[in-house]
Amino acid sequence: MGKVLVIANQKGGVAKTTTAINLGACLASLGKKVLIIDVDPQGNATSGLGINKTSTGRCIYDCLINGMPMKNIILSTQVDNLFVAPATIQLAGAEVELVSAISREMKLKKAIAPIKDDYEYIIIDCPPSLGLLTLNAMTAADSVLIPIQCEYYALEGLSQLMNTIILVKKHLNPELKIEGTVLTMFDARTNLSIQVVDEVKARPELKMFSSIIPRNVRLSEAPSHGMPIILYDPKSKGAEQYQELAKEVIERE
Numbered sequence: 001m002g003k004v005l006v007i008a009n010q011k012g013g014v015a016k017t018t019t020a021i022n023l024g025a026c027l028a029s030l031g032k033k034v035l036i037i038d039v040d041p042q043g044n045a046t047s048g049l050g051i052n053k054t055s056t057g058r059c060i061y062d063c064l065i066n067g068m069p070m071k072n073i074i075l076s077t078q079v080d081n082l083f084v085a086p087a088t089i090q091l092a093g094a095e096v097e098l099v100s101a102i103s104r105e106m107k108l109k110k111a112i113a114p115i116k117d118d119y120e121y122i123i124i125d126c127p128p129s130l131g132l133l134t135l136n137a138m139t140a141a142d143s144v145l146i147p148i149q150c151e152y153y154a155l156e157g158l159s160q161l162m163n164t165i166i167l168v169k170k171h172l173n174p175e176l177k178i179e180g181t182v183l184t185m186f187d188a189r190t191n192l193s194i195q196v197v198d199e200v201k202a203r204p205e206l207k208m209f210s211s212i213i214p215r216n217v218r219l220s221e222a223p224s225h226g227m228p229i230i231l232y233d234p235k236s237k238g239a240e241q242y243q244e245l246a247k248e249v250i251e252r253e
């Protein structure tokens with residue numbers, strides 16, 4: 001059975017997309033068959049995997065709004081075993097169009113069902129909001145992986161995220177679990193980073209991963225080359241830690 005992981009945090013710029021791309025690529029490099037579903041209208045997971053989001057044509061919008069089978073939009077990537085269901089700017093309309101749809105929170109779950117067992121991991125990259133696209137992702141998922149950036153107010157908004165997870169469990173997806181929390185953009189030279197690690201560690205319900213992603217310029221350069229870090233700079237600290245994270249995710253099964 002494929003496992004569906006949603007990368008969610010309504011805070012912007014905490015490394016959701018960076019984590020989706022690089023965790024996905026590292027799982028694929030460990031021999032797992034992985035699909036990344038881009039549910040963020042910004043389409044950064046799509047372009048970060050080397051796909052031109054202005055010319056790709058079909059995208060996840062067609063599955064959510066027009067009922068197109070997911071298999072019709074899936075593309076291969078430069079990494080063996082790693083596939084992507086792309087997003088284009090067209091997806092921005094879905095948030096509004098879904099409002100009046102029947103079973104509007106269930107669209108993604110229905111789209112994933114026929115292909116769920118074709119992959120060992122399905123990773124969903126969410127937009128920075130708790131709107132209908134994120135609700136669809138949480139409804140379709142087995143568990144939530146939360147990236148937290150090591151910065152001021154890192155945990156601000158977390159209670160809103162946890163409340164949303166509780167509501168989704170109650171009304172839409174009773175089996176939803178917290179997969180874990182990954183700390184990102186860690187800078188060992190600052191007390192602030194160390195403080196954020198301690199705060200997250202002190203909350204066992206967040207299930208902090210022991211792999212911590214360092215602030216690493218190579219990670220921020222890789223998407224403009226359309227590559228995950230294991231292709232762009234496999235020896236970088238960022239690549240090392242995302243590989244460790246992938247191993248931890250597999251071990252937590």
Ligand SMILES: Nc1ncnc2c1ncn2[C@@H]1O[C@H](COP(=O)(O)OP(=O)(O)OP(=O)(O)O)[C@@H](O)[C@H]1O
Binds near residue numbers: 012
């Ligand atoms: N470990 C890191 N070191 C350095 N830069 C990073 C790291 N992780 C992410 N970044 C950079 O930080 C920015 C935000 O990351 P990313 O786009 O992954 O966040 P996001 O949570 O998906 O954003 P959004 O909320 O807009 O969807 C990007 O420019 C990315 O390249």
